[in-house]
Amino acid sequence: MNGKENGMNTVTLRVNRFTPRPERGRERGGSPFARKSSPFGDSGASARRRPRGKQWVQEYTLSVRPEDTVLDCLLTIKRTIDPTLAFRYSCGHGICGSDAVAINGTPTLLCTAMVRDWAKPAGTQVDNEGFRHTGDDFQPVPAQDGDDLGVIELAALPGFPVRRDLVADIDQMLDQIKKLKPYLQANDDLATTEDGKIDAFEYLQNPQQLAKYELLSNCIACGTCEGSCPVYAGGEAFIGPAALIAASRFINDSRDMQTAARMDAIDSADGIAACQSVRACSRECPRGIDVGEEIWQLIAQIKER
The missing domain is CATH 3.10.20.30 (Beta-grasp domain)
Known part of the structure; x- marks a missing residue:
């Protein structure tokens, strides 16, 4: 038919x-x-x-x-x-x-x-x-x-x-994201109230603090930014934009206490320095993240520290 x-x-x-x-x-x-x-x-x-x-x-x-x-x-x-x-x-x-x-x-x-x-x-x-x-x-x-x-x-x-037909092996990208510890690392001290109960308001944020990373938390690790990046897709040694977005999400979170360590982890020849600021990674993000701009902001933060 x-x-x-x-x-x-x-x-x-x-x-x-x-x-x-x-x-x-x-x-x-x-x-x-x-x-x-x-x-x-x-x-x-x-x-x-x-x-x-x-x-x-x-x-x-x-x-x-x-x-x-x-x-x-x-x-x-x-x-x-x-x-x-x-x-x-x-x-x-x-x-x-x-x-x-x-x-x-x-x-x-x-x-x-x-x-x-x-x-x-x-x-x-x-x-x-x-x-x-x-x-x-x-x-x-x-x-x-x-x-x-x-x-x-x-x-x-x-x-x-x-792997087969339209199935790509993205394990390398996921491993690189995991190496940057994509989870909240707050103080080990657990806040308590006067009567000894856990203080549920310990990590409250204002709207301005939330806005710094809220969109970044929408990343679904699909790999479209990696496939668009001429450095990563070209086979160069580069951690890739997806991993950098994962790092930026927690670097910009006011509750995370490992900002310096996270910046140290990406401040290397194969990390942020390998990005050539082509910004091709921004064009097709299905979650609306301006990946290139976020990476540029990371570069600026690392230079200023």
């Missing part, structure tokens, strides 16, 4: 697929004598080298509604066309961050990406006067029922090893 028969539109998903080759002998990771100078582990190219295996591009043409998400499309493929297609998702509402991939080369979440926003018309784009347009100034005519919306290209999240 095609789009013209049921009043829907058609779209083609062009998926970069990958099946790993079974590993033999010693686990991948390079020479056991290789030097690992980064305090955050082997965060360079060797840690994110793509496993060997079969790579190919496969196309799927579907009948869809323009408001359907790309995740909806993949679920349809998985359930009715090709059960071997591998991708990852959980909540389906942009909260868990597990379904981050590259759509048309841009890291984003499958569950929040609508077909109408990402489908690229096939062939040359020509306006009513016959002029060819390739830039953002071209505004295509809204799709009618039965129209072919075009092509959406999908690949695993850049900057990470690929």
Whole structure:
């Protein structure tokens, strides 16, 4: 059944697929004598080298509604066309961050990406006067029922090893976040009231104190900022923007007593110094965090201390 028969539109998903080759002998990771100078582990190219295996591009043409998400499309493929297609998702509402991939080369979440926003018309784009347009100034005519919306290209999240198809291995990023102790470290002294009970108001904050880190606490560690960062995705030794955001969240929390130690942890050649302030990490954050600006503020704080 095609789009013209049921009043829907058609779209083609062009998926970069990958099946790993079974590993033999010693686990991948390079020479056991290789030097690992980064305090955050082997965060360079060797840690994110793509496993060997079969790579190919496969196309799927579907009948869809323009408001359907790309995740909806993949679920349809998985359930009715090709059960071997591998991708990852959980909540389906942009909260868990597990379904981050590259759509048309841009890291984003499958569950929040609508077909109408990402489908690229096939062939040359020509306006009513016959002029060819390739830039953002071209505004295509809204799709009618039965129209072919075009092509959406999908690949695993850049900057990470690929486990299978659209599933990226983000363990390295999560390990780097964990190394920075992403939890509140307050005083060991437990405040009590005059009658010996725990003082429940010990850590009250005013609105200004909360505002300094409230948005940062929305980070879902999806990895889109890492995949957008040319330093991290390029294979350089860099702790990555996601870990720096995790550090900034507690550095800016007035209740945390480990600000100096947290700054020491990121003040290194592979930490804050490796950021080149490109700010590509800010463009696609699904939680609205201006990652580049937050990292710049960290740089300023470290220089001033």
